Amino acid sequence: MSLRAEISATLSRLQKLAQTGYLIGLHIRFTSPIMTFQTYPQAWSDHYTANAFALRDPTIAWGFSTTGSVRWSAMPIPDPFGIMADAGRHGLTYGLTVSCGPIKSRTIASFAHSTREFTDDEIEVISALVRRLHDITEPPESLTKAQQEALRCIAEGDRHAAAAAKLGITESAFKARLISARERLMAKTTAEALQRAKDYRLL
Template identity: 75%
Template structure:
């Protein structure tokens, strides 16, 4: 199974385990995740953003303070803004937060249900899936010289034919370089690969 297919299968699995949705921030660096995915209802997402809850969320504070898994009902972090109650009012009544990885590249994910607490075996399954996602999305240490050259041409606005001519290679060879860099950076598009290369400080 390819890395992209593996990621998609893991996200699908998490969705089945978290019927009221989830948020996943992979490799949070400089206060922003390198990759994020969320399936919460739009109404809750809009309410959360409008109230600036990301900076006050006790689940995120807990995720940065330790690693492991914790039901929201057992969080040892104060919630002075009643964010968890607001979540419950939006149907996210029972929740779970999982934190994994070093503080400089932390992965934090939260999951919600409306009907009951997460069971121990579900927590173990979710935790193992998050660890796997954290590992398979670990940013590369570097790109090859050819991959960097190809991305720089794109960054400078060159079209494929012009970029190939500039590098002294065929257009098909240039396209192959772009495919390889997209795969290395787990990006769907070249534009996404370019942004990730910048975010990862590889260019």
Template identity: 70%
Template sequence: MSSRADINGGLRKLGTIAQAGYFVGLHIRFAAPLMQFQTYAEEWSEFYSKNAYALRDPTIAWGFSTTGACRWSALPIPDPFNILRDAADHGLTYGLTFSTGPIASRTIASFARADREFSDKEIEEVATTVQRLHELTEPPASLTKAQKEALRCIAQGDRHAAAAAKLGITESAFKARLISVRERLKARTTAEALQRAKEYRLL
């Protein structure tokens, strides 16, 4: 994990390559990504959702079946619902999908242009950037019981003294728990640690 600024920097770079937009789903677990970002036009996003295309999208099916990069024009996955044709009708004429990570925590990202195919150099840049985002957002497997208790107290609005009393520990011990959870989540502040714990479904 890293700061939001590092993630935003990677996303900005992807935006310069994919002039018709992108979707990045980081660490997909239980059919939902822990974090996702997308810049496709609202009209396409609404059309995609309305038609429940996520369940039928050949780019997603390909991303779960393998890792690496593939231009949409070369996808070896059937598209019986003509999703890629509909995408082209919405300006997503040329596309690229990149997939990385274990199947239990897969990152799948797709990118589109209206003017031309992605070059080999652009594919390499996309792969490097998405791989970096995948690594930056890798969550810890779990938090300790003490760390969870401390974050839950903060989430409920307890001040340090009240939280310590609730847990039956000293205030300094409570602060030590918060320091440990910030270090584990690589967060600069307790609020950031709490937000990350929620994003990574550790609470």
């Protein structure tokens, strides 16, 4: 199974367990996750963003303070802004937050249910799936010289033909290097691969 297929299959399993949706931030570095997956109701997502709740969300504060899992009803972090109650009014009545990975590359994921608490067995399965997502999306430690050269050409504004001529290779060989870089960086587009390479400080 390809990486993308495994990610898709894992997210599908999580969606079946989290009836009201989820928000997964993978490998949060320098305050931003390298990948985000979200299926919460649009009304809640819009409300959450408009009110900048991420800066005050107790689930995120908890996720950075420790690893493991916690039901929202047992959240030990104070919620002075009433974000959890607000979530409940949007149908996210019961929830679970899972945190894993080192603090320099933390994954924090929350899951919601409108009618009941998550069971212990469900929490165990969800936690394992989140850890798997974290593991398979681990950013690379480096790029090959060929991948770096190809991305640098794009960063400098070269078109494929010009970049290939600059590197002394065929255009098809240059495109192959870009494909290789995208795959290594788990990016859908070359622009996304370039941004990730910069974010990971690989260029």
